Each structure stands twice: as structure tokens, then as C-alpha cells.
Amino acid sequence: MKAKLLGTLATSLVLAAALAGPALAGPKEGGRANVVIQPEPPGIMTGIVQNAPAQMVGGNIFESLLRFDTELKPHPQLATSWEISPDGLTYTFKLHPGVKWHDGKPFTSADVVFSADKFLRETNPRTRASLSHVESITAPDDLTVVFKLKETFGPFIRMFEAGTLPMVPKHIYEGTDFKTNPANNAPIGTGPFKFGEWVKGSHIRLVKNPDYYEKGLPHLDEIYWHVIPDAAARAVAFETGKIDILPGGSVENFDVARLAKTKNACITDKGWEFFAPQAWLWFNHRQGVTADVRFRKAVSYAIDRKFAHEALWNGMGKVSTGPFADSTAFRDDAAVVKYDYDPAKAKALLKEMGYKGEVIRFPYMPYGETWQRWAEAIKQNLEDVGIKVELIATDVAGWNKKMGDWDFDISTTYLYQYGDPALGVSRAYVSTNISKGSPFNNVGGYVDADVDKLFAEGATGFPDSARQKAYSAVQKKLSEDAVYAWLIDLKFPTITHCNVKNLITTGIGVNDGFKDAWIE
Amino acid sequence: MTGFWSRFRRRRLAMIGLIVVALVVALAVAAPYLYPQSPWKMVQRPFLPPFANAMVPLGTDTLGRNVASGLAHGAQVSLLIGIVSTLVALAVGVPIGAIAGYFGGLVDDLLMRFTEFFQTVPSFALAIVLVAIFQPSLVSVVVAIGVVGWPPVARLVRGEVLAQRRREYVEAAILAGQSHFTIITRQILPNVVSPIVVLASLMVATAILLESSLSFLGLGDPSVMSWGYMIGAARTVVRQAWWLSFFPGVAILITVLAINLVGEGLAEALDPRSSRDHH
Numbered sequence: 001m002k003a004k005l006l007g008t009l010a011t012s013l014v015l016a017a018a019l020a021g022p023a024l025a026g027p028k029e030g031g032r033a034n035v036v037i038q039p040e041p042p043g044i045m046t047g048i049v050q051n052a053p054a055q056m057v058g059g060n061i062f063e064s065l066l067r068f069d070t071e072l073k074p075h076p077q078l079a080t081s082w083e084i085s086p087d088g089l090t091y092t093f094k095l096h097p098g099v100k101w102h103d104g105k106p107f108t109s110a111d112v113v114f115s116a117d118k119f120l121r122e123t124n125p126r127t128r129a130s131l132s133h134v135e136s137i138t139a140p141d142d143l144t145v146v147f148k149l150k151e152t153f154g155p156f157i158r159m160f161e162a163g164t165l166p167m168v169p170k171h172i173y174e175g176t177d178f179k180t181n182p183a184n185n186a187p188i189g190t191g192p193f194k195f196g197e198w199v200k201g202s203h204i205r206l207v208k209n210p211d212y213y214e215k216g217l218p219h220l221d222e223i224y225w226h227v228i229p230d231a232a233a234r235a236v237a238f239e240t241g242k243i244d245i246l247p248g249g250s251v252e253n254f255d256v257a258r259l260a261k262t263k264n265a266c267i268t269d270k271g272w273e274f275f276a277p278q279a280w281l282w283f284n285h286r287q288g289v290t291a292d293v294r295f296r297k298a299v300s301y302a303i304d305r306k307f308a309h310e311a312l313w314n315g316m317g318k319v320s321t322g323p324f325a326d327s328t329a330f331r332d333d334a335a336v337v338k339y340d341y342d343p344a345k346a347k348a349l350l351k352e353m354g355y356k357g358e359v360i361r362f363p364y365m366p367y368g369e370t371w372q373r374w375a376e377a378i379k380q381n382l383e384d385v386g387i388k389v390e391l392i393a394t395d396v397a398g399w400n401k402k403m404g405d406w407d408f409d410i411s412t413t414y415l416y417q418y419g420d421p422a423l424g425v426s427r428a429y430v431s432t433n434i435s436k437g438s439p440f441n442n443v444g445g446y447v448d449a450d451v452d453k454l455f456a457e458g459a460t461g462f463p464d465s466a467r468q469k470a471y472s473a474v475q476k477k478l479s480e481d482a483v484y485a486w487l488i489d490l491k492f493p494t495i496t497h498c499n500v501k502n503l504i505t506t507g508i509g510v511n512d513g514f515k516d517a518w519i520e
Numbered sequence: 521m522t523g524f525w526s527r528f529r530r531r532r533l534a535m536i537g538l539i540v541v542a543l544v545v546a547l548a549v550a551a552p553y554l555y556p557q558s559p560w561k562m563v564q565r566p567f568l569p570p571f572a573n574a575m576v577p578l579g580t581d582t583l584g585r586n587v588a589s590g591l592a593h594g595a596q597v598s599l600l601i602g603i604v605s606t607l608v609a610l611a612v613g614v615p616i617g618a619i620a621g622y623f624g625g626l627v628d629d630l631l632m633r634f635t636e637f638f639q640t641v642p643s644f645a646l647a648i649v650l651v652a653i654f655q656p657s658l659v660s661v662v663v664a665i666g667v668v669g670w671p672p673v674a675r676l677v678r679g680e681v682l683a684q685r686r687r688e689y690v691e692a693a694i695l696a697g698q699s700h701f702t703i704i705t706r707q708i709l710p711n712v713v714s715p716i717v718v719l720a721s722l723m724v725a726t727a728i729l730l731e732s733s734l735s736f737l738g739l740g741d742p743s744v745m746s747w748g749y750m751i752g753a754a755r756t757v758v759r760q761a762w763w764l765s766f767f768p769g770v771a772i773l774i775t776v777l778a779i780n781l782v783g784e785g786l787a788e789a790l791d792p793r794s795s796r797d798h799h
Contacts, residue, residue: 232756252756254582311566311583369756372738377583379743380560391742393656 027219027518033500035245035510036234037204037225044195044204045184047115047168048123055163056247057204057225059511061102062166062189065093065112065145066157068507070273072329072419074157078107078167078190079145088152088462095143099213101169102188102195109139114170116147123178130159130423133460152462155329155420161274162512164418192218192515201227206514219518231368235259244500244519247510248272248492253370257314259495266498269316269491271509276417276424277492278325281378281410281485282403285445289358290409296482298349299410300339302385305487307341308377312370316493320486323478324425327489327507328417330458330471336479346385355387360409363392363402375412403439414490415440419507421471422459429478430455446483527789534785540778544771548595555589559745570763579763582753587763590745591771597746598775601662601731602724608666609727610720613673618704620674621681632678635671643668647730651739658741661734665727676719680712714790721783725776732772747772 037057043049046058065079074082079093099107117137120127133153138146149156159165167190172183186195192212196205204225208218226243228234235251237243239262248271251259260267281299283290290296305319318326322336360382364375379389389410394402402408417424427433427440431447454477457470494504499520503513528534547554557563562584563576570579570587578587620631638646650664684690685708693703732748734740740749747768754764 254757254760258760307562369753372742373583373753376560376742377562380558380562383558384561393738393742395652 027501028520029219029518030221031219031519033220033223033245033514033517033519034243035223035225036237036243036247036250037227038234038247038250039229040201040227043184044198045187046163046166047119048179048184050124050126050163052249055508055511057206058166058187058189059162059191059508060193060206060223060514061187061191061195062162062168063191063512064160064162064165064167065095066160067512068158068161068274068419069505070270070327070507072158072273072327072507074160077160077162078112079160082157084157089149091147091149091156093145093147095145096213097143099190100211101171101190102209103169103172104211105169105171107167107169107190108142109145110142111167111170112145113137113139114174115168116165119168119173119178120165124164126423127159127164130155130164151460153422153460154462154464154467155418155422155459158274158418158420158423161508163508191512193223196222203227214515218515220514223514231255238262238265238495238497241497244497245503245510246495248494251495252368253312253314256316256493256495260493264497264499265495266500267493267495268504269493271494271504271506271513272491273327274419274507276325276327276419277414277490278320278323278328278417279412279414279487279490280320280323281487282408282413282444283482283484284406284409285447285483286406288409289353289355290360292353293481294349294353295355296485297339298346298353298355298385299382299387300482300485301342301349302346302387303378303381303485303487304341308374309488312374312377313488313490314493317491318489320489322475323429323483323486324421324471324475325417325489327419328425329420330464330468332468332472332475335472335476337476337482338479339482339485343381343385350386357386357388359388359390361392361407362389362410363394363399363408365412365414366394366396366399371412378412400439403443404437406436406443406445410485412487413439413443421455421474426455426459429474429483444484446481448477448481451477524789528785531785531788533781534789537778537781537785540774541782544595544775544778545599547592548599551589551592551596554592555586557586557589559589559593560585561589567757567761569761570767578767579761581750581761581764582757587750587767590750591747591767593745594747594750594768595771595775597744598728598731598748598772601658601665601746602728602779605662605665605669605727605731606720606723608662609669609673609723610716612666613670614677614709614716616670617674617677617679618681618709621678622685622700622704622708624682624685628678631674635674638668639671644730644733647734648737648739651734656734656739656741658744661731661739661741664734665730668730669723669727673716673719673723676715677712680715681708684708684711715787718783718787718790721779721786725779725783728772728776728779 037053039053041051041054044054044058046055046062063077065077066074067077068074078096080096081094083092095109101107121131133149133151134147135150136148169188172188173181192209193206194209196207198204206223208221228237231252235255238246259265283296285291309319321333321338324331365371375391379391382389428442429446430452433442434445435441451474454470454474458467461467461470496503501518501520503517505516506512563586564580564584566580566582566584568576568580576586581587616631620628647664647668651660654660690707693707735746735748736752738752740746750768751765758765
């Protein structure tokens with residue numbers, strides 16, 4: 001009897017599926033996405049906390065005026081249209097009508113002015129630096145905002161990304177201490193998802209915003225961001241089905257290839273174009289053999305990037321050819337001097353400079369397995385051409401300190417380029433950005449007046465052809481000097497179950513991807 | 521001495537242990553000749569399984585490095601660290617124990633409270649803290665293992681010296697006007713050397729285990745190929761490449777077991793009273 005009942009049930013299920021099949025051509029409504037968040041962020045109010053995991057969650061609550069596709073082209077978000085004056089100094093945005101904050105209050109141009117002019121200038125140093133080019137921000141009417149610049153600033157339009165310039169509610173923050181406002185713990189944005197709850201150490205829950213201004217979106221009912229501290233446990237959670245989505249970097253690279261082959265697993269390396277993380281080897285330009293361009297060239301020739309790309313990164317991303325990452329604007333591959341794997345050339349250069357076996361201190365970046373294996377491989381590459389290397393093991397705090405104190409000869413690192421050289425590249429090369437204490441500025445101490453000048457011309461040049469000219473010249477110069485050994489333009493693969501659809505559609509991937517996502 | 525050897529030889533397990541230890545030592549000594557290239561050298565494609573290629577009989581690791589070469593060079597490191605850190609522990613523990621046992625009284629009290637201070641801290645936790653503070657390197661690992669290893673030595677030596685202290689030959693030496701130093705080093709210590717040797721042999725095994733555990737946690741010298749490092753590096757790929765953790769794991773198991781067998785054999789052979797109970 002029981003068996004028969006089950007049989008009937010199975011038949012009807014099959015039938016139901018068959019009937020439902022054709023009807024499911026469009027996105028399916030409802031359901032829950034289970035995602036890993038690693039590590040647990042200190043907060044998700046992205047106007048205040050800028051860590052990568054904070055942006056991953058907060059990017060679905062907060063929005064900016066624009067959204068960028070995988071080619072970094074701007075698309076409407078809170079702004080329906082925008083206009084740039086012919087002289088490149090005035091940007092006029094028309095806002096989407098009828099947008100409401102999650103607490104029901106209307107979103108207007110006053111919120112935009114408040115966010116850019118008051119809030120983010122105070123809370124976000126990276127945004128503040130870019131906003132220094134802005135003379136005034138005004139709101140002629142409720143749905144129009146005008147930014148007037150002091151000088152042309154090419155990357156300006158790329159600031160209107162959710163993580164860089166998120167719109168925050170004026171009626172909640174005005175006149176309060178931004179950093180201690182209680183709304184930071186239950187953020188209120190305009191995005192497709194609202195804050196649900198946050199159980200520290202367990203999960204963050206976002207729920208669908210039923211009043212979202214883009215009709216029919218989002219499709220999902222809720223998102224659960226699970227906190228799972230161990231990489232192996234995260235992989236198991238994906239295999240058992242507890243987790244549907246592993247954002248980039250949440251499992252070890254070695255596990256990526258294995259997980260990608262498991263049943264119903266789909267993998268993509270898209271969704272990092274805007275950040276364009278590039279890995280390279282710092283050289284300390286201040287002293288010792290690393291101050292000698294021949295030594296730096298020798299190292300550049302000695303490193304087998306293709307091997308690391310295949311063995312450590314599963315072929316994800318691209319082997320770097322120069323200081324501008326693959327998806328960064330104004331990259332000019334024809335202008336750069338390339339350093340292909342060529343140990344013989346490396347040996348010849350070392351002989352020419354008279355390298356006497358000085359030991360190179362290498363406090364490698366302690367960001368887990370892949371980076372340690374990579375340091376070991378680089379050490380071996382260098383020893384193969386006769387360079388003596390001392391690997392120095394540290395933890396993240398110790399490494400930050402060593403880099404900030406310039407206590408190294410070479411070291412691995414990676415930095416985001418934010419799509420535009422003025423936003424993410426120049427900071428590692430210009431002499432004005434040398435200061436002790438930070439591992440993210442011009443740590444190598446490279447100083448060149450021409451390079452400073454070219455980067456400045458590139459940032460404020462107008463139109464784009466002028467910027468391109470400056471940036472092509474700077475790429476040539478930096479590669480001739482072998483300023484750093486550029487390794488790989490990284491992509492952090494996102495692994496999902498294949499029934500998760502339409503998740504990665506923009507240049508910032510999962511950070512604002514749940515708006516369009518649905519689960520079959 | 522011949523009596524000792526004949527007693528030791530009669531213990532089959534101890535002899536097996538000795539042969540295995542001898543083989544490990546031979547492997548360590550032969551490593552530079554068997555595998556003249558650095559064990560860090562990437563020689564083949566990564567993740568090559570064992571027995572697939574005669575050049576790399578035990579396969580390759582995540583970077584294409586020769587596992588067999590790593591095992592051979594790792595034997596050097598494991599033995600070196602085991603022996604040197606044991607010597608460090610003896611160098612600290614024997615004098616402290618001997619002084620405490622010989623002088624007794626307040627000196628004994630002070631030294632033993634000091635020793636207990638170290639004993640109350642879990643030894644592995646202390647070793648981790650020490651290595652983390654001094655940056656992982658061969659020296660800091662050896663020192664850390666030595667520092668957590670000396671208290672048992674001190675306590676053992678103290679007990680043995682205390683027992684010898686009231687013997688007549690010591691009284692005679694004192695009456696003969698010998699200095700305390702001479703009495704301790706020339707008269708007493710030679711009589712307590714047997715238990716120290718036994719303890720030391722077991723400490724070598726413990727030290728190898730400790731080093732492996734530290735390396736497993738990523739606290740080994742990053743420039744040195746050791747068995748613990750190999751297992752630690754293989755941890756995340758254990759489901760794709762079993763051989764990466766299996767072979768060094770077996771190497772540690774066999775070596776530590778063999779040293780323990782030798783140690784027990786020594787204990788029995790050095791103690792004539794126990795020899796009649798065994799065959």
C-alpha cells in the first residue's frame with residue numbers, strides 16, 4: 001500500500017514537473033539563496049565598513065546611481081540617465097522617480113547630495129580622495145543632481161558604483177554621529193533586499209524588498225549569508241547542499257578544481273572586472289640589489305608565471321604582462337616591455353650586474369595555502385637562476401607591519417585596480433603615495449618624476465585620448481624599469497549550483513548580483 | 521658493555537626498532553646523493569600519483585615536487601631537530617636536576633618550583649607561543665622543543681641524584697675534599713646515566729612529533745622540507761591526493777615507533793634486574 005502510494009506520488013511529481021517545465025521558461029519567483037560569507041564582516045553598512053565581505057552583503061541593500069557591466073560600461077540604477085558636458089566638467093544625473101527607502105520614506109536628490117558631500121567625505125578615504133576633484137554638488141529639483149568638477153577627472157563616472165558611492169538615507173543620518181548611528185546595525189537602503197537579521201557567528205539574513213522600484217525584481221524571497229570559518233567545512237557545506245553559492249576566495253584554490261567537477265556545480269571567473277585584482281612581487285627600491293634595475297629584470301625573467309597560473313590558480317585569470325591588469329581601462333599591451341619566462345636571460349643579467357649571492361628577504365603574503373605555495377615556487381624559480389632567497393613566515397598583522405616598515409627585499413601582494421588607473425593603479429607607483437605604516441601604498445618606494453607627471457596627466461586628462469597617451473607612456477616607462485614583477489591578473493572563481501541562475505551579471509559580481517538572480 | 525649488548529640483542533622488538541632507525545638514518549645520510557636536487561624543485565607536473573613515473577616513485581605534490589625526495593630530505597630535518605632539541609633539553613634539564621638533587625633544601629625547592637612552572641603550561645601550547653614569538657625558523661623550533669622538553673629531565677635527574685646523594689662513595693668523595701662540581705660530574709652523574717639515556721631516546725621521538733605538529737600548523741621553518749610540513753601542505757588536498765599526506769605520515773609513524781622500541785630495549789638492557797624476566 002505504502003509503496004503504491006509512493007509510486008503514485010512519484011508519478012504525479014513527474015507529471016507536475018513535465019507540466020511545469022515549459023511554463024518555467026522565465027525566471028522562477030521565490031526561494032532562498034544560501035551563500036558563504038568569508039570572513040564575517042565587522043559590519044554591513046557599506047558607507048562605513050569597506051571590507052570585501054561587507055560590500056558583498058551590503059551591495060544588495062545599498063545602491064549607487066549607476067551599475068557597471070563586465071566591460072565596465074555604466075548602466076542605469078538609481079539614475080535613469082546622465083549627461084556629461086562637452087568640457088567634461090559637469091555631470092547631470094536624472095534620478096529614478098518613485099524610489100523609496102526601506103522604511104518607506106522617498107528617495108530624492110537631497111539624499112544624493114548628503115551621501116556624496118557629507119557622509120562619504122567623512123567616512124570613506126578612498127571616495128574622499130576622488131571627491132577632491134569636485135567643486136560642488138547641487139540638486140536643482142527632487143530628481144536632478146549636478147556634480148561640477150574643478151578640473152576634468154576621467155574616472156569620475158566610475159565612482160558611482162555601489163561600494164564606492166553608496167546612497168545613504170539623509171533623514172536617518174543627518175545631524176547624528178555617523179559611526180555610532182543605530183541604523184548601522186540594521187541598515188536602511190534602497191536596494192532589492194532589506195536587512196533581516198544578523199546572528200553573529202552564524203548567519204546574516206536579507207529579505208526581499210517587496211516595494212522595489214524596478215517592477216518584477218528581485219526574484220528571490222531571501223538570502224542567507226552563512227558564516228563558516230573553516231575552508232574545508234565550507235567546501236563540504238557546498239557538497240552537501242547546505243550552501244548554493246561560494247563567492248570568490250571562499251575555498252582554497254586547490255579545492256576549486258575538485259568542486260567544479262562535482263555534480264551540479266557551475267563555475268565562473270566573471271564578476272571581478274571592476275576590481276581587477278592584480279598580483280605582483282614588490283621590490284624594495286631603497287637599498288640592496290633590488291634597487292638595481294638589472295636585478296629586477298632578472299627576477300622578472302626568472303619567474304615562471306604560466307606555471308603558477310596553471311598549478312596554483314587553475315588557469316583562472318590571466319598572466320600579467322604589465323602594471324595595468326587585464327580589465328583595467330587604458331591598458332596598452334603594445335606599449336609594455338614584456339618579461340617572459342627566460343632563466344638564461346635572468347642569469348646573464350645577474351652576471352652582468354655582478355650579483356654575489358646576497359640573500360633576498362622574502363616575507364611572503366600570509367593569505368593562506370595558495371600564497372604560501374606560490375612563495376615557495378617563486379623562491380625555487382629564483383634559486384634556479386642563482387638568487388638566494390630567505391622565506392620569512394609571518395601572520396597578517398606581522399606582515400602588514402613588515403611591509404609598512406619597509407622591512408623586506410621582495411614580497412608578494414595583490415591590490416584592486418577599480419577599473420581605472422587613477423583609482424587603483426597609480427597609488428602603487430607615485431612618489432606622493434610613499435608613507436610608512438601602510439601595506440597598500442607605494443610600498444616599494446619607487447620614485448620617478450616622469451611617472452608622477454604622467455599619472456597626474458592621465459587622471460585629469462580630457463578627453464580619453466589624452467588620458468590614453470599619458471597612460472601608454474607610463475606603462476612603457478614602468479615596464480622598462482621593471483618596477484615590480486607583475487604576476488597574474490587575478491580572478492576569484494565563483495562556484496554555484498547550476499540551478500542558481502543569472503547571479504553574475506555585473507563587473508562587481510555577487511556584490512550586487514542578487515537583484516537579478518533566481519533559483520530553478 | 522658486552523653484557524648490555526647481549527641483553528639488548530635478545531629483544532626482538534628492540535632490534536627491529538634499531539634496524540628501522542638505522543634505515544632512517546641511512547636515508548637521511550644518503551638524501552643528498554639519492555636526490556641531489558633540492559626537494560623544493562618542481563620536477564614534474566603537479567598531482568602525479570605514485571608508481572606512475574619511475575623518476576618520481578611516490579608521486580608529486582601540489583607544485584610538482586618529488587615526494588620521495590621530500591621524504592629523504594625530511595628525514596634529515598626530522599632527525600636533526602629530534603637530536604639537537606633533545607640535546608638542548610638535556611643541557612638545561614640535567615644541570616638543574618643535578619643541582620637540585622645534590623644540594624637539596626632551599627635550592628631544591630626553588631629549582632623544582634621553577635620547573636613546575638614550566639610543567640603546568642601545556643607543552644605544545646608553550647611551543648606554539650615560543651615559535652610564533654621568535655618567527656618560525658630551524659633555531660626557534662629547536663629551542664622551543666628544548667624548552668618544553670627539559671622539565672621531565674630535571675625531575676628525573678633530581679630523583680636519581682637524590683638517591684645517590686646518601687651513598688657512601690659520595691660521602692667518601694666529600695671527605696676526600698673534592699669540589700661539589702667534581703662530585704656531581706665525576707662521581708654521581710656516571711651512575712645515573714642509564715635512565716637519562718633511556719629518557720633521551722624517547723625524547724627524540726617526542727621531539728620529532730612536536731616538530732611535525734608545529735610544521736603541520738604552518739609554524740615550521742618555511743625554507744626547510746620536513747615531514748610535518750609535507751602533511752600540513754597536503755591537508756587541503758587530502759581528498760584529491762592521498763599520497764601527499766600518507767607517505768610522510770607513515771614515515772613519522774614508523775620512525776617514532778622504532779625509536780620508542782629502541783628506547784624500551786635500552787631501558788631493559790641497561791637495567792640488569794629486569795633482564796631475567798624477558799627472553
